[in-house]
Amino acid sequence: MIRLVGGAAAALLLAQPIAAQTQPVGALDGIAVIDALDAADAPSGQTTRYWFRAGETATGQRWLVPVIVVKGARPGPRLLLTAGIHGDELNGIDVIHKLVAGLDRAALSGTLVAVPGLNPPGLLQNAREFAANDSRSAANLNRAMPGKVDGGHVDHHAALLWQKLLRPNADLAVDLHTQSRGTAYVMYAFASTARTKRMAELLAPDVIKLDRGDKGTVENTLTDDGVPAVTLELGMPERFDAVLVKRGVDGLLNLMREQKMLPGPVAEPPPTMVVGNALAAVRAPRGGWATLVTPLGSKVEKGQMVATMADAFGRTTDMLMAPEAGTIAAAFTDPRRERGGMIVRIIHMKDDPACAFGCP
Structure with a gap:
C-alpha cells in the first residue's frame, strides 16, 4: 500500500x-x-x-x-x-x-x-x-x-x-x-x-x-x-x-x-479525408503583408509556393515554399503578419513508428 x-x-x-x-x-x-x-x-x-x-x-x-x-x-x-x-x-x-x-x-x-x-x-x-x-x-x-x-x-x-x-x-x-x-x-x-x-x-x-x-x-x-x-x-x-x-x-x-444512442445506419468516413501525424509550419520571415497563393485544404508538393510577402509599398519581399508535401490544414486570414507569424500549416504522415499517434 x-x-x-x-x-x-x-x-x-x-x-x-x-x-x-x-x-x-x-x-x-x-x-x-x-x-x-x-x-x-x-x-x-x-x-x-x-x-x-x-x-x-x-x-x-x-x-x-x-x-x-x-x-x-x-x-x-x-x-x-x-x-x-x-x-x-x-x-x-x-x-x-x-x-x-x-x-x-x-x-x-x-x-x-x-x-x-x-x-x-x-x-x-x-x-x-x-x-x-x-x-x-x-x-x-x-x-x-x-x-x-x-x-x-x-x-x-x-x-x-x-x-x-x-x-x-x-x-x-x-x-x-x-x-x-x-x-x-x-x-x-x-x-x-x-x-x-x-x-x-x-x-x-x-x-x-x-x-x-x-x-x-x-x-x-x-x-x-x-x-x-x-x-x-x-x-x-x-x-x-x-x-x-x-x-x-x-x-x-x-x-x-x-454508439447506439440513435437508430439508423452509420456513415463511414469520406475517402477524401486526410490523416497525418506531423505538421510542417511555414512562417513569415519578416513582418509585412501576406498573400495566400495555395488555398486552405489544398494538397501541395514539397517546394511548391504557398504564399508571398510584401513590404509596406507592396513590393514582393519573399516567396514562401512548402517544406513538405501534404495538405494545407490551417492558414492565415489576416494578411498582416509579424515576423515568425504562421502562414500555413501542412499536415503530412511520418513513417517513424514512434510517431504513430503523433511524434514525441
Missing part, C-alpha cells in the same frame, strides 16, 4: 470527480442554478437546462456556465459535448444549439450532456483566454484541466468544471473549437488513441491529426482518465459558419448512431 501524506494526498483528492446529486441552489429566469450535476437526476425523455456555478469573478460573483441535458427514454452512453473554452471560438456553440434543437428525444438512448460556454469571461471579452489576473496576464483555460480547487482563479474554475460537471457525466466526449483569431482551419479533428481515431473518423472531418496533445486540455485529460475524447475544430473564430455547423451536427449524429 502507498500512503500519501500532506499535500500529495490533498492533490490526489482534489483531482477526483465528486459524485453529487443535482440540487438546485436557486433559479435565474426560470433556469435552475446548480453547484453539481448528476445527469442521472434529469427526467427521462426531456431536455433540461441549468446554470452551473463555476469560478468566481474579481468582485466575488460566480461565473454561470450553461448546461443542457437531453436524456433519452432508454438507457445508454453519456456523450459530453463542450464548446467555448476559448471565448472567440464560436461555431461549436451553434453546433450544440442546432443539435439539441433537432434531436428526437423519443428515439434517444442514453444522455447528451452539452456545455455551450465553458469560459464565460472569455466569451464576454471575445478573447481566447480566461479572465486576466492581477498581473494583467490571462491563462488558457484549455491547459488548466483538471484544475485545483485551492488554486488561483483559473485553476479553481477548471477544478469545479472537472469535478462537478464534466468528468462525472461522460462516457465519451467531443470538445468543439475553431482556429484562433487571424487564422482558419478546415474541419479538423485531433485524436490520440485508436478508439479516439475511430471517433474522429465518424465525425467526417477533412483532416485528422494524430496527436499526443497538450497537458491540461479537455480532450487529453478526459482520455487519460479513461473517457475517450476528441477535439473537433470548425473553421474560423468569431462567427457562426452555417456550412461547418451543419457538418459538425451531422458528424455528431453519426457518432451517436455508432
Whole structure:
C-alpha cells in the first residue's frame, strides 16, 4: 500500500470527480442554478437546462456556465459535448444549439450532456483566454484541466468544471473549437488513441491529426482518465459558419448512431479525408503583408509556393515554399503578419513508428 501524506494526498483528492446529486441552489429566469450535476437526476425523455456555478469573478460573483441535458427514454452512453473554452471560438456553440434543437428525444438512448460556454469571461471579452489576473496576464483555460480547487482563479474554475460537471457525466466526449483569431482551419479533428481515431473518423472531418496533445486540455485529460475524447475544430473564430455547423451536427449524429444512442445506419468516413501525424509550419520571415497563393485544404508538393510577402509599398519581399508535401490544414486570414507569424500549416504522415499517434 502507498500512503500519501500532506499535500500529495490533498492533490490526489482534489483531482477526483465528486459524485453529487443535482440540487438546485436557486433559479435565474426560470433556469435552475446548480453547484453539481448528476445527469442521472434529469427526467427521462426531456431536455433540461441549468446554470452551473463555476469560478468566481474579481468582485466575488460566480461565473454561470450553461448546461443542457437531453436524456433519452432508454438507457445508454453519456456523450459530453463542450464548446467555448476559448471565448472567440464560436461555431461549436451553434453546433450544440442546432443539435439539441433537432434531436428526437423519443428515439434517444442514453444522455447528451452539452456545455455551450465553458469560459464565460472569455466569451464576454471575445478573447481566447480566461479572465486576466492581477498581473494583467490571462491563462488558457484549455491547459488548466483538471484544475485545483485551492488554486488561483483559473485553476479553481477548471477544478469545479472537472469535478462537478464534466468528468462525472461522460462516457465519451467531443470538445468543439475553431482556429484562433487571424487564422482558419478546415474541419479538423485531433485524436490520440485508436478508439479516439475511430471517433474522429465518424465525425467526417477533412483532416485528422494524430496527436499526443497538450497537458491540461479537455480532450487529453478526459482520455487519460479513461473517457475517450476528441477535439473537433470548425473553421474560423468569431462567427457562426452555417456550412461547418451543419457538418459538425451531422458528424455528431453519426457518432451517436455508432454508439447506439440513435437508430439508423452509420456513415463511414469520406475517402477524401486526410490523416497525418506531423505538421510542417511555414512562417513569415519578416513582418509585412501576406498573400495566400495555395488555398486552405489544398494538397501541395514539397517546394511548391504557398504564399508571398510584401513590404509596406507592396513590393514582393519573399516567396514562401512548402517544406513538405501534404495538405494545407490551417492558414492565415489576416494578411498582416509579424515576423515568425504562421502562414500555413501542412499536415503530412511520418513513417517513424514512434510517431504513430503523433511524434514525441
